[in-house]
Amino acid sequence: MGATVASISVHDVASRAGVSVGTVSNVLNRPERVSPETLERVTAAIRDLGFVRNDAARQLRAGSSRAMGLVVPDFSNPFFSDVARGAQDAADENGSVILLGNSDRSVARQGFYLDLFEEQRVRGMLIAPVGDVEQRLVRLRQRDIAAVLVGRSVPNSGLSSVSVDDVAGGERAVEHLVALGRRRLALVGGPSSMQAVIDRLAGARRAAQRLGAGLEVIETGALTILEGRAAGNRIVARTPAERPDAVFAANDLVALGLVQSFVMGNGLSIPRDIAIVGYDDIDFASSAVVPISSIRQPSVIIGRTAVERLVAEAGGAEQPGVDIQFQPTLVVRASTTL
């Protein structure tokens, strides 16, 4: 009991099967080049001994890893866990592993994971970036580590990206709200330095202008339920005449917070007093106090596509610099249905 078994190597397997290590390696990697009987014998030895290949050695010799790094800014946002799920599915099909890093929107932590993954010589990096990473990723590319941006594109950087047209998403949200007859709109979200917020706002502005509606910006410190609730409380504190009659939340977490604040004893009726559209269409949007209309991003598909792109580019097989952009779609629910 508990007698620690020293790690079994190809040598042990080879001697047990009465062949050379080269043959064992062939069984592992190119079984078709091995005669049926030998294959059988080696396979049996592997099974009997409980041999498990040491991937570090494989990687050292072969020069390539089977891992890909994925860095997301916020793992507790279901949008990103959906992206991760899609990435993981695609990686599995490829025999790859995903190394996961949560940057928590900190540029430092993001850098930490980038370093770590580089030390692991990952095949590539998937990154939903915080701040400016272009330089860093371009440098990685020069070391044969492919990188794919998720959720943001950096034109002319030579970096590929998989994203959703956030400007269009902003437009769709505002168009929907205006079609409801609302004219005093507000975008709730922030910080305003986030590219997603910038783009969604740009789209919202454009549509508001075009359709003759007003658009105010109510900034939050982050895109969380808590910040959404705080922003909601600020809106509730205004006189009815000063309140917007519709809000576009920069993501569903914020929308969820807004709904909480409007409904919880504040007597504001959604959508009668204020209509709400969120963004991302996370699963929980439909189970809110008032089910929330939302701009859907194909999150799982984004993750999957990013991995596929990475695989295509890893090893220099294909040229990088491809921007894949999905179109968001509007999902209408009770928060905008009278």
Next chain:
Amino acid sequence: MGATVASISVHDVASRAGVSVGTVSNVLNRPERVSPETLERVTAAIRDLGFVRNDAARQLRAGSSRAMGLVVPDFSNPFFSDVARGAQDAADENGSVILLGNSDRSVARQGFYLDLFEEQRVRGMLIAPVGDVEQRLVRLRQRDIAAVLVGRSVPNSGLSSVSVDDVAGGERAVEHLVALGRRRLALVGGPSSMQAVIDRLAGARRAAQRLGAGLEVIETGALTILEGRAAGNRIVARTPAERPDAVFAANDLVALGLVQSFVMGNGLSIPRDIAIVGYDDIDFASSAVVPISSIRQPSVIIGRTAVERLVAEAGGAEQPGVDIQFQPTLVVRASTTL
């Protein structure tokens, strides 16, 4: 542009700094043994050349990896992403990386990740198990790969675990419901083969018996919002007299589904007609149509503790076989407040 830089090795650094590779290794691993000037020179060379240590080689020679595998059954359940977050935080502090696997409640996929991580020679495995993994993990232990169970304990297996007392959680839920005056209780959850469901039900049964309340089991195929909604619809379809007056949902996702179904046009009032208690206290429980009372598990702390336990046991430093169990706590919200 794009001229691929061949990977920089310790040799390159050594020759650029005019020292031997051994010294470079010392700078990397035991800087205190290197003279200040040499340290400075080598550090400069590392910076200038952009050297990044190859971890596969390090690991091959040093024999140990800095990665730990984490296998969870369902990544889109916020409970597990919270556990993962806690694990990741603790791993960071330890200079370790988390390899993440999502088993999707499939024993096959779980085995796939276990194999994969074993090939990576991870320092240890954190696993929120599906089905029977005891054998597998005990075997790993014999190969010096520590394993810590998350969310379930297997007494006498020699495996450490970090879990929450699910039986106590079930008791707390039922006690609360009975204290509200309810007597026709139902537990909604499944499949009944899940250990968490078994334990929570056992606790619920015990409390119901002790307090003289009835407890019916309404089984679901999984612990998801969708399944919760389906179960809710089945309850709504009954005659009022046949309906339970309180339900204990085996987790918050199910509770969320129940709430949706009861509220959506079915005219059932929560908690007047039916009170609801969930389990896990995920963030979204408080933003539901009716904020949901829930049995809270310290998810982030569970993840963190599991990693700490793993680190303590990895390398045989400490004896395994320690069961750490947290007590769940009841969080009361509108779904059980008249």
Next chain:
DNA sequence: CTGTTAGCGCTTTCAT
């Protein structure tokens, strides 16, 4: 304090 050197376990020519 620094240099030399022998592998870690595997893959991969190159012979046979």
Next chain:
DNA sequence: ATGAAAGCGCTAACAG
């Protein structure tokens, strides 16, 4: 179809 042997890049003795 199989074997022999040379490393992949690094660390850890051991000398000096």
